Amino acid sequence: MNTHGPDTYGRLNADVYDEWHADLDPTDAVHRLADLIDQGPAGPVLELAVGTGRVTIPLAARGVDLRGIDASEEMVQRLRAKPGGATIPVTIGDMVDVDPGTDDDFAMIFVVFTTFFFLMSQEDQVRCFANVARRLLPGGRFVLECLVPDLARYQRQQSVDAHRVDLDHVRLVAVRHDPVEQRFAGQHILISNDGIRLAPVAMRYAWPSELDLMARLAGLDRRHRWGGWRHEPYLGTGTHVTVYEKPARPAS
Known part of the structure; x- marks a missing residue:
């Protein structure tokens, strides 16, 4: 990142x-x-x-x-x-x-x-x-x-959430939290029959x-x-x- x-x-x-x-x-x-x-x-x-x-x-x-x-x-x-x-x-x-x-x-x-x-x-x-x-x-x-x-959702400064679950694909969001810099570094992860797609996102x-x-x-x-x-x-x-x-x- x-x-x-x-x-x-x-x-x-x-x-x-x-x-x-x-x-x-x-x-x-x-x-x-x-x-x-x-x-x-x-x-x-x-x-x-x-x-x-x-x-x-x-x-x-x-x-x-x-x-x-x-x-x-x-x-x-x-x-x-x-x-x-x-x-x-x-x-x-x-x-x-x-x-x-x-x-x-x-x-x-x-x-x-x-x-x-x-x-x-x-x-x-x-x-x-x-x-x-x-x-x-x-x-x-x-x-x-x-x-x-909502910092309470981060255990050990990280989280993984399922944003969508369908018959042929799953979309997850994995995030790490830096409390000192007030930053999130994450990936949208699309898992489907066609493979894995990553889409990064970062914010302060x-x-x-x-x-x-x-x-x-x-x-x-x-x-x-x-x-x-x-x-x-x-x-x-x-x-x-x-x-x-x-x-x-x-x-x-």
Whole structure:
């Protein structure tokens, strides 16, 4: 896993990503993001780590002026092959830089499905927050959907879970946990009659309070924290959706 880089996950998972995550319905996320866009300043919207367009395409279909960044050309090719995907401007690059190839500032920047944790160091996560703040319009929002790590599930800092068991294949997820670096290193393992398929994933998690501190350092204020896209109460477990805001300029 030492050679795992920003493009590794997409390069090795693009051809199976949509199939393996077919149960993820983007409807609630798209609806809530659209509401937040309507409540904020006028301007374009930027998604970090657009992937295959699971959220990007239906949100753009609502008329949102949407741009994207992703490290994986393979994932973006999948997006561009879908109806509506080819018209969304996407830059190939590292999301830490928040550089969509234009000089525009944004009404909203968002990253979903815990993908923010693909930034593998605290330094990169802090830098991403700072770059997001720099590119937001006054009153603009930074929205993150992140997991809350359940460290109790790791015995001897490791776990193996069966995500799917069918007649002709089994999909497992094996993970090792580094509590010092706050990192997970894992493999999706597909065992079928055709053989064994490995798809690695690595992430550096951050606790919600740590994200709040990153936001504060970047000059962003926390406005909301929900337990999901339907405004569920945040109870400290599972996932959270957090909205940070760039303060509006003081009146002259």
